[in-house]
Amino acid sequence: MPHRVVIFDIGGVVIDSPINAIRDFCQKRQIQDLNRFLFSSQAWAALERGRLDWKDFPEAVLRECQEQGHDGAQLGLEGWQALQLAIVEGGGAPRPAMLHAIDRLRQSGFTVAALTNNFAEGSAALGRLPLLFDHFIESSASGMRKPEPRFYEHALRVIGCEPNEAIFLDDIGKNLKPAAEMGIFTIHVQNSHSEQHLEALRKLQGVVGLHLLPSKL
Incomplete structure (x- = not known):
């Protein structure tokens, strides 16, 4: 699928x-x-x-x-x-390449969701960022958090998809493990230097078959 x-x-x-x-x-x-x-x-x-x-x-x-x-x-x-x-x-500065990729995915017909461990006050500080997503699923609103398997199950129900239809990007390995065990394709976003997250976008490009990186970085 x-x-x-x-x-x-x-x-x-x-x-x-x-x-x-x-x-x-x-x-x-x-x-x-x-x-x-x-x-x-x-x-x-x-x-x-x-x-x-x-x-x-x-x-x-x-x-x-x-x-x-x-x-x-x-x-x-x-x-x-x-x-x-x-x-x-x-923390909290948006990454332009990621924002570009989200927009490109949505324009190409993908459903784009967020699955975040957060707190209510931090969510309020995000401004209009949640509006970039079709679904913005928050731990503070659901009472569940990663890496609890039920949080991923909740997300799939909200989105309305099967695990093998989804790709999940996270920067913490233990948060990726339950998703992978459910059958979700996972991508680990590394942050050891300022531009390393672009490597995850390159991997995502290969999986979805779209060019997602901005022409100018």
């Missing part, structure tokens, strides 16, 4: 990821990189499921650090509030 649906993650795929901003913040504070702890924390999971407000996040994640004896506890509440600001300010 030919592919007719392309599903994009948002942060780290369509827009820049806050990972580098978090890493830079930690280097300036001379503490260990908090990315791994932050994105695996219960507080972050609750935030992305819409069960924790953004304003309450610093206190919740600090408490979790203290309970686990994690280095992040030394930041204190003001430090976590500062990191929260760094997350907002350091």
Whole structure:
């Protein structure tokens, strides 16, 4: 069955990821990189499921650090509030090549969806970006998040397609694994340097048989 649906993650795929901003913040504070702890924390999971407000996040994640004896506890509440600001300010710039590809896919008859782990306040900051998609499926609105298999199943129901009709792009390997196991074709978007996401678009071009990269990069 030919592919007719392309599903994009948002942060780290369509827009820049806050990972580098978090890493830079930690280097300036001379503490260990908090990315791994932050994105695996219960507080972050609750935030992305819409069960924790953004304003309450610093206190919740600090408490979790203290309970686990994690280095992040030394930041204190003001430090976590500062990191929260760094997350907002350091990520989110749209990637023009990805926006071009989304437009090209839709013009060519593909259904284009977003499947994103997010939080309500972060979603509001996206402005008109969700309007670029036929379906914009958010963890904070559904109460589910990647890599929970039921979130992918929910997305397929919303879109109205079978797994083997879909292609999914994400920058996190563990988020791709359940999709691949369901029969969705997956593409890993790498972000080790600023232009590496273009390699994923080149792979997508080959799968869908369309030229997706802008003529001028």
